[in-house]
Every structure is written in structure tokens, then in C-alpha cells.
Amino acid sequence: MSLLDMVGPVMIGPSSSHTAGACRLGLVGHFLLGEPVREANIGLHASFAKTGKGHGTHFALIAGLLGYLPHDARLPRSFADAQAAGMHFEFHDVELGQVHPNSARLRLRGDSATAEVIGSSTGGGVIEVTEIDGFAVRLSAASPTLLLRYEDTVGVIARVTALLAGEQINIATLLCTRKKRGGDALLVIELDALPSAEALAWLRNWREMQWVRLLPKLMDG
DSSP, X not given: OOHHHHHOOXXXXXXXXIIIHHHHHHHHHXXXXXXXXXXXXXXXXXXXXXXXXXXXXXHHHHHHHHTOOTXXXXXXXXXXXXXXXXXXXXXXXXXXXXXXXXXXXXXXXXXXXXXXXXXXXXXXXXXEEEEETTEEEEXXXXXXXXXXEEEXXXXXXXHHHHHHHHXXXXXXXXEEEESSTTSEEXXXXXXXXXXXXXXXXXXXXXXXXXXXXXXXXXXOO
């Protein structure tokens, strides 16, 4: 057990699960969309819906969508900052089934992209993303994470892993899921280091690739 496990994350309060974790869920949406959020439709599940206002969940989610970290002093004024940036947002209660009580669904739209994220804040600022654009995933943001959406084609995974090996980057976990054979697929790779800008640019130019996103490490420690 680390010191962080005992004392909790560095954050703007009041709650590690409802504030710091919620901010990190917003950050996942921020990086996944890949451009400024113009519209955010946010569904709050169970405990997030019932006690979120008192624990700062609402302003923390919006702060994350703006790219603010949990310890950023601007968290409490995120609503005003979002409105100044041209972001329209709304909250509502939602039933997400058998997930953690501190869960949310973020439906996001930018100028040219859309994204949907379902995730939970499991305590101490720790998060688990369970769904991205309808694909079932398991993502914690404890390590840099490469996300690739592409047309399911033979050899794509081998080429991606060869590229990472060429950059001397070790893979911590790898998850690939697809909606049907030959259809859309999502590859989620947790890494020990960040790939270069040149490697990301090369990936984006592949014929099969729909989008490439890089999620930095969001956890403390």
C-alpha cells in the first residue's frame, strides 16, 4: 500500500470519489474527443445523481472536459469557464444498470467529432472507464493509453505493436474489441511511455484508421 492509498489524491475538494474521480472522467472525455467540447450531455447514475451537487461532481466533470486536472484551482468556476469557451452542457439522471454507484455517461460533440464515455469513480480518485462509443473496455488512465478506432483488418494489431516496439515502448495491457467481423474495431493499449508525435502521425495516415487518441497518465503517483 502506498502513501497515496492512505491519504488520497492531491485535489480540490470536497470528495476524492465525487470530485477528483469525476474530474478524471471528464478528462477522459476531453482527450477522447480530441477537440474542444461544444456540447456535453451528461447522465449521472445512482450516487452521482443523488449526492453529486453537494460533492462537486457537476463542476468537476465540466472541469475535466475543459482539460483541468483535479488539483487545478479553477475547478469551482468551471461552469463560467465552460460558458466563456462556448460549451453548452446539461445534466440529467440516468440508469446505467449494474455499474458502480458513482458512474456517469458523457455524450460529447465538438466541431467535427463526437464521443461517448461511460465510466465510474471507484474511490480515492481512481476511475474505471467501461464503455467508449459503444465498445466495452476496461481503462483506468493509470498509464499512458493509446486508443485506435479503425476498420477491422488483418494485420493492424501486429503493425501497431511493431511500431511501439520500434519506439522501445513496452505494452502493459492490450484490449481489442469489434462490433462485427470486418466492421469498426477499437484497440486500447496501456503503455509504459508516450509514443512520439511522428509515430502518432504515421498511425493517423493508415488507410484503415478512423481516429487515433492518446490519453496521458491521469493518476497521481
